[in-house]
Amino acid sequence: MILIFSDTGDKHSYIVDKGLRQIGEETCHVAYSRLFSDDNPTININDDALQLNIDGKTIKNLPDTTVWYRRQPSSFVTPENMLPEDEWFFNESANYFCGSMSTLFNESFCVNPFKSLGRMANKAIQISLAKETGFFVPNTIITSDPAYVSSFRKQYDTVCVKYLVWMTWGSGTKTRATFTAKIEKNEILESSQIRNSISIFQPFIKKQYEVRITVFGHYMQAVKIPQGVGVDPVDWRKNLNYLAHIKKIKIPYEIREKIIFLMKRMNINFGAFDFIIDKDQKWWFLEVNESGTFLWKQDNCRDINLFAPFVLFLKERNPEFLWDDCRYPDNLDYQKIQSLADNDPQYTRFLSYGFPQPFNKPSQKQ
Structure with a gap:
């Protein structure tokens, strides 16, 4: 069983789910915001075993389950007829339940381990560990x-x-x-x-270009985001049309070794690393996103292959996963899987909800 925790509006998780099913893997795809309205999760503690009932499925062999924490919960669809003043209480209870549910998989192969997610989202820890690893850090x-x-x-x-x-x-x-x-x-x-x-x-730092490296296991793919007309010199995300100009780039050996060492220290097996390369060819570490998106790279650069390797990474549960193009499965063609997803009514409904908005605690008037 491969359990995917994501949320509505997330195209990445659905396409990967489709790929896993295409190669015969059993999956359970959970949208956090609709967890208690659609999936009805129950932690069952009885004489036989500890198990999780979710989305009509029963997961008994918890250590044998692969878990992909694609997204973290932000808010939840509340039950009908709930009083507004009770919504914050419900969301707090739901977050507590999700934390309890995730600890069930501490012995499972997780991308990334749940206990590492919160710690590695801490930018201060990231920057400190990167500096200790030997990266140039501003x-x-x-x-x-x-x-x-x-x-x-x-x-x-x-x-x-x-x-x-x-x-x-x-x-x-x-x-x-x-x-x-x-x-x-x-x-x-x-x-x-x-x-x-x-x-x-x-x-x-005045840069020549930026680099985004996607890593899972020991497999790495990097793209160069060049400076030029149409790209913001500070934050390239302001104009996503510029992604059509990205190019695959070779990762220097010493950068690869430092990334692997840093990920071991962080206890993560997946990361999206951002670097700035200056005029002296120094690679400056900016951050690592422990659940960053990556299919946009394959959408915009034909030389990049991330979809099929990531699907097999989840299937094989290997923290030192490496990809060999010779074993490319015919039934994991990225364009074909995208087409299957686009024509799936469930996928259309999944995206139609949009991304959930963070829940705001009501103000307390004295």
């Missing part, structure tokens, strides 16, 4: 203190600010998001701008 502060930011800015001509949490705000045709931004030395920041968000501040 000097960093994480703060909302205007005095610290002012002192840090005096050391550099230009700094970058990146928010700890990714967020989007939409209103009609306009959307705002927390992209990385550049702050010039003479730019004036109000104290409220700093205090209103805990952020990461680093010196601005």
Whole structure:
């Protein structure tokens, strides 16, 4: 059994699920936000065994189950007729249940281990471990203190600010998001701008290009995101049309070795690594996303192959997984699986819900 924890609107998980079924694997695909409205999970502790009932399936051999934590829960569809003042209580209970459910699989092959997910989402730990591993890492502060930011800015001509949490705000045709931004030395920041968000501040590094490396097991694929017309010099995500220009790039041996060593220290077997390469060919570590997307690379670069290897990575449960093109299975053609998914009514319904919005605790009026 391969258990996939994701959420509505997530194309990645559904296509991988389709690929796993195509090669005969039994899967259980869970959308966190609809967990208690659609899947009816129950932890069953009895004389025979500890088991999980979910989505009409019974999972008894917990250590033999492969678990992919593609997404973490943010909010849940609440039962009908629930009073608004009870919704926060329900969401807190649901989050607690999800944590308890995940601990059932501590002895299973998990991508990534649940107890590593929270720790590795901590940017301070990431940056510290990367520096200890020998990567070039920009000097960093994480703060909302205007005095610290002012002192840090005096050391550099230009700094970058990146928010700890990714967020989007939409209103009609306009959307705002927390992209990385550049702050010039003479730019004036109000104290409220700093205090209103805990952020990461680093010196601005003039780059030749950026690199995104996707790693699972010991298999790695990297793409070069070049600088040029149409790409934002600070955050390339502002114009995703530019992804048509990405190219496959070779990963230097010393970078590969450091990545493998760092992942062992982090106790993860999957990661999406971001690097900046400067004019002196130094590779600067920015971050690793322990559940980052990767199929966009194959969508935009024909030389990249990630879909079939990742499906087999989940099937084979090998933390040192490597891919050999000679064993490419005919029934894992990426374009064909995409077409199957696009014509699946369940897939259409899955995407139609959209991504769930984080649940906000109601304010307490005194």
